[in-house]
Amino acid sequence: MSPNDLLPRFKAQYDANNQEFSISGVVRPQAIDELGPSIALLRDAIGRVRGVLYVNVRRLTQMNNAAFHAFSRIIIDACRARPDLKFVVITSSVVGWTSRKFGRLSGIEPNVTVEEYDSQFYPGQGFLEEGGFVPILRTQTKMTWRHERAILPRHGMRPGIVMADICCGIGDFAVLVQKEFQPSRIVALDHSISSLNYARRVMREFDIRGIEYTYGDASEMLLDEAQFDLVTCRHSLQIFNRPELILKELYRICKPGGRVYITNEKNSHCLGEPRAESIRWTYNEVAKLFGHFEMDVELGPKSRRYLMEAGFEDIRVETFMVTNLDGDPQDFADVIAAWADVYAGEMATRRGDGPEFVARFRQGFQDHIFAALHPKGYAGWPIWVASGRRPQ
Amino acid sequence: MGPVHHDLAGEPTFEPMIQIDMEIRTFVSAWRHCDYVSTYMARMISQNRSDSVRHSNLFSSAFNELLEVAFRTRHADGALACRVSRHGATDRIELTFPCLPEERQFYEEAVSQVAGFEARERYLNSVSGDLAPSREIVLLELAVDYNATLRVEEADGDAIKLVVDLPLEGLQH
Structure with missing residues (x-):
């Protein structure tokens, strides 16, 4: 005994x-x-x-x-x-x-x-989980992956590790990681059954091995403590009204000496030229709109503080900018159009915004698309990456 | 999923996955063994289920109850054998443990009643009753809450084999 x-x-x-x-x-x-x-x-x-x-x-x-x-x-x-x-x-x-x-x-x-x-559980996330959003989520991951594949090794990613991807959504990040870095095991958790069903279907169709998709609540997981070398949680703390609860759980399941890797946005810093003013106004309003639904899409630069307060050490923070120059500018434009549909559509309606506001709000997205597709234009979407090590 | 195999009698073939054997004296020396064995085996066999973490939790929950039944055997000699095999969405637990002849009769009657149409009602009555759940009620609960099917098979010597089929994949989200 x-x-x-x-x-x-x-x-x-x-x-x-x-x-x-x-x-x-x-x-x-x-x-x-x-x-x-x-x-x-x-x-x-x-x-x-x-x-x-x-x-x-x-x-x-x-x-x-x-x-x-x-x-x-x-x-x-x-x-x-x-x-x-x-x-x-x-x-x-x-x-x-x-x-x-x-x-x-x-x-x-x-x-x-x-x-x-x-x-x-997630007060506002229903907006982002409808089936029509899946192609856009895939495109977003494709755009961020171009950057993250180079960034991840600086935050603990390496072949053979045991990792967890918490709030994995449709599982596309886990699949890219599996192909690129060959961890020995990936546990990918999300609370959206439809997203997990999609992820499992992809895994079956493409005969992908080594990923275990599991249904769970990121703030109260069934996973045992101290079992992962790397725990990733991307674009999720910002849409949860109590991010510190999720971080506590990420810390718990991470091995001592392992790292927790998070990505988040600061939406008001989305930018574009030409038509910069209209774009800036709209994305400032995006931040306020999410705030209304208890989501903080300005969380990116706060990542360092959150990680420190959760007890992590050796905290590393960096940023990257997804732009219209990364790949096909139409991909960038498609993502903005999808944001416009949800933010200036259901979310604005739910908040009770009037037609005048919605028209101006929508115009900023149109201008962002205009900048992305303009032959001399530039459009950007900034992401904050941060990781911390769980003390030994 | 691979082809479905059937044995000559027409029953689908369950592929063996894991087996743990222990002296019954060792097993009953600590109550926590029920929890250890059920948790360990649940993790081992759930890795390739569609949701390994949830499956493991469910399997451990059901299997622990069976092990607690075996723990209360009044026969002090012999071995405990826990074997898990699989056919498609169903996991089969075969739990062999020593028991006295009168206990064997009790289990045979209990298992036959599990299949009865009034099983759910009897289970509800037991929850609202004064007595702590008996071994019979524990078996009933497996049928009511986990859609388990149970039967008793012959085992060598003074032993009994409980065979429990758990279609836990069907209970998943």
Whole structure:
């Protein structure tokens, strides 16, 4: 028996402000006595609350039947003793068994409801996940890859490593990395089922090996800690309202001595000539629009601070500019047109912008396209790259 | 996926993936062995599933319950054998462990009831009941929550073999 055997591997907490009892980790007791303090905490919480008690099992990785029965009994008894009290069990679709198992409780007691948390996870990301966006995401990756393939080795990428690509989207970056650098294993995680289905289809059609696509929540991953030499997370912290939570998880799964690599934008620095003023105005407005939906597309230069505050060392930051001169200028123009459709379309409408604003907003994108396709024009999209090493 | 093979009896051929054998005395010396074995084997066999991390979590969850059943055997001698094989989307666990003759009869009855149409109702009754879940209820739960099919097979000596088919790929997103 190792000393670790004696450590509890689960944690129970009660948050009085939110009337929320949460239990997380691996709960596999041999005898119910081992759960004594947690059960007492739940009983105590039930005694204190009015209205609704939230039971949060989102981070519950495993729970055996003995423990499930013990907690269920207390909830069912409380429903019968206090008909005024409602229970909302919050599960995660990432942990496949929780919704099925806890879902049974609502069949026994109508005062118990079970909600899956993940549908509300990324407040604004639904805008960017519709099927029509896939070709544009591929084009974006093609444009950034021209730069990143040279940059990545300075941030820990090398053949044979074990890496994770968190918020992998449609998986195209993982595929390019696999072909170029031959890591021994890539785990690619995203919370979008449609994106993962696309990624798996590509993997099958092109007979790509060595990538494991997995469904998950970047801020609460099922992945074990300290197992990756390099963890990449591209263009994602900026569309998450609590980037520090994701960074904490990236740190956790990274090996000591390994590196975490992030890329982000500063949208207000997109530029073009001619028609620079119109372009600048529109991209300033893009930053404000994303801000309205709790996303910070100005995060790029803040990467250094975020990495330092997450505990990383040896932080490296650099920038690159995707331009109309990198490849086919039409690719650049297509990407801008897709941005215009979403930003000046659904997002502006959702914010309640009037037609006058939308017309001016859209014009800036048109001018950016004009600059990209102009024979003497220049159009740019700046990206900030940053990485930090997890201390040994 | 490769061609589907069938044996002469018409049942699809399950390809062996991994097997762990232990003395039952060693196994029952620490409760944590259930967790260790289920977690380790789940990781090993899930690598080439469409979502390895989620599959591993689900498999470990189901397999741990079976190992906890075996842990409670009252027979102190013999060996525990855990074997996992695969056919398409289904993983088969064959768990062989020593048991007394009366325990064998209990398992045969429990498994026959798992297949009954009222299995779900009996499981719900057990959740709302006062008693801690029995081994029978644990087997029922595998059928209800994991769509498992179970059967008991002959094993040499004072032993029993539980055969559990888990179609976990179908439970994935």
